[in-house]
Amino acid sequence: MYAQVKRLISQMTLEEKIAQLNAVPIEDLLDDSGEQLSEEKLEELLSNGIGQITRVAGGLGDPSKVDTSPKHAAELANAIQKYLKEKTRLGIPAIVHEECLSGFMADGATVFPQAIGLASTWDAEAIEAMAGVIRQQMKAAGAHQGLSPVLDVARDPRWGRVEETFGEDPYLVASMAVSYVRGLQGQDLTKGIFATLKHFAGHSFSEGGRNCAPVHVGERELWDIFLFPFEAAVREANAKSVMNAYHDIDGVPCAASRELLTDILRGHFGFDGIVVSDYDAIDRLRKAHFTAGNKKEAAVQALEAGIDIELPKMDCYGQPLMDAVKEGMISEATINESVERVLTAKFELGLFDGVYVDVDSVPGLFETPEQREMSRDIARKSIVLLKNDNVLPLSKDIKSIAVIGPNADNARNMLGDYAFMAHRSYDKTSVHIVTVLEGIKNKVLDSCRITYAKGCDIIDPSTDGFVEAVNAARAADAAIVVVGDNSGIFGKGTSGENDDRTDITLPGVQMQLVKAIKDTGKPVIVVLINGRAFAAKELADNASALMEAWYPGEEGGNAVADVLFGDYNPAGRLPISLPCEVGQIPINYNLKPASYINYLSTETKPAFAFGYGMSYTTxxxxxxxxxxxxxxxxxxxxxxxxxxxxxxxxxxxxxxxxxxxxxxxxxxxxxxxxxxxxxxxxxxxxxxxxxxxxxxxxxxxxxxxxxxxxxxxxxxxxxxxxxxxxxxxxxxxxxxxxxxxxxxxxxxxxxxx
Incomplete structure (x- = not known):
């Protein structure tokens, strides 16, 4: 393989080499309908070959307007690879990358619980098996690299991306990450998917809990806490890809840090894979960090630091990098180092031996009964029972139940930010998402009277729905109140990427709704569907039982009902401490000895500690x-x-x-x-x-x-x-x-x- 890589590089022009370090978003290859490949665009963008294709499945468009099925994604992937093989001079295939945080991010793929829920299972074997299913589905659609798992150690629940993490403890994060990588990559890389560790490094420890903000961390804490999971995943699971983080540490942006991306990652950890940029991270050196005056300088800084491929598109690594080489700002030998790593990855993935996928077999590999059952089982394992005043489990022959709350019957809110519906801001998907209301209806006897009242929205301040909700609770034997977050990206949710908050109580008037239902005197079972660690003391004080379900995925409603009615004995454990109030942050369990002096008004103890979770037995x-x-x-x-x-x-x-x-x-x-x-x-x-x-x-x-x-x-x-x-x-x-x-x-x- 080494000789083949060297021979290929010797045959390549500078333009062809730089093309290997670039990506093309699938949107750039589609016509307005999203249904066909444009020969003109293919010729324009792929004529010199290309390193990566960005999100063939996850980037197809609105499922109500175009075919977003995995089968169509496989057809697109085959068409792109056919062009590269037959129409470009050297016939080098592309690596297709996709998101896969809580399952393959494609319409029609199985949706598992969000990462924070996966961590709540404390079951590494289950996570490895799940990642194996994700591998199977991604391979079927023509993908080769998954931009997961997230190894950020989360210590600040104000940060919206807490939901994407495995929690606050480096050992737990590392354990889950190693299992995920093993499952995704498999034992044979030619049949596997490259896992991408992100975000390297310290991304979760940002200033003020704001996404992409500077990180203030000491060198020792960086190594012992935030780098530990990455080293474990590289050494124990041979992770083949790493993505840089957006922020700076002590003034040095991660995207331009040779110390991080080369000295530590390759030199100390022994990493031998490819480093890809987080989306737009290289140009952010110019427009956010201001360490580069133009795109040429940004490209040089990133490439010399150790970033091999720019995602998601040709930008700084396109013409600006070409110009930088011609002007002597960077040597072609440096280009060759990254090209060698990219080509080696393609050989390891077996792309030169056969890159096409069997389109006709695709439908049978998606959303099988076994896959849905796996999603349900993991969701059940992820549920954490936080409080139970002997009201759970409920009897299935209960006469009447009031199901209340903005997340009781909202399919999209069952999913995390990198699920297809939430990430693409669509309200429909071909995958059936079971809500809590539906799950309860599936569970109880036909004689049970179920009354549903939304009560309020997630963030809307209106309390107009309270009267209906209170009346429903008064007329029922028990009230199940389902509240929490809605996940999204870039301000479209109350948790998720770039959805950071200063307040970590329930958004909107949901807490008022819970209190109003409690005042009826009926048993109140609160189910949380959410992404961040809420301030939980007030919630617990106003509930007869409190259950943390995070974003439980496509079978979440059935899983919640399984626990509510005793068909599954809960055993989930918190992967992150739940504070009493925002002023306690950081409240992680493994603080230093001098961090335990109480505030004037509040203790230093959390409402619920790391590792906590109740059972129906002892x-x-x-x-x-x-x-x-x-x-x-x-x-x-x-x-x-x-x-x-x-x-x-x-x-x-x-x-x-x-x-x-x-x-x-x-x-x-x-x-x-x-x-x-x-x-x-x-x-x-x-x-x-x-x-x-x-x-x-x-x-x-x-x-x-x-x-x-x-x-x-x-x-x-x-x-x-x-x-x-x-x-x-x-x-x-x-x-x-x-x-x-x-x-x-x-x-x-x-x-x-």
């Missing part, structure tokens, strides 16, 4: 054993204990392992997650869980920024959440401080007996 922990009691700095420790289902219902318990470095040369967090496992237990059943904790997992960057394991005492905490610790013990690391080399253990092993 679990007991016992028989903690830690061996050996003293281990070397390159060794490992086995932590064993028993978990018993002490209740009457089968259920899952998410066992969590935390550690604390009791005395260290650098201030360390009071608690750090170092292992977890979702375990199913029948009533009365006991299982023994053994975590093998590796000394490498105790490493941190010392005063000299060396990654080290220090000798000393480490406290072990095992429990059901970060603030529900059931068993405690300790062990010692002896010997001398050990510097951890590049190859290290990132995760604990788990054995269940």
């Amino acid at each position: 679990f007991g922990y016992s028989d903690l054993s830690i061996t050996p009691a003293v281990a070397p700095s390159a060794g490992k420790v086995d932590i064993s204990f028993k978990v018993t289902n002490a209740g009457q219902l089968a259920g899952d318990e998410v066992v969590q392992l935390y550690i604390r470095d009791e005395v260290s040369s650098i201030v360390r967090p009071v608690k750090e997650l170092k292992g977890f496992k979702r375990v199913n237990l029948q009533p009365g059943e006991t299982k023994e869980i053994t975590f093998t904790l590796y000394a490498d997992q105790l490493a941190f960057h010392d005063k000299d920024m060396r990654l080290v394991v220090e000798p000393g005492t480490f406290k072990i905490m095992v429990g059901s959440s970060s603030d529900d610790i059931r068993l405690e013990g300790s062990f010692e690391i002896d010997g001398q401080k050990r510097e951890v080399m590049a190859e290290r253990r990132f995760f604990a092993d788990v054995v269940i007996q």
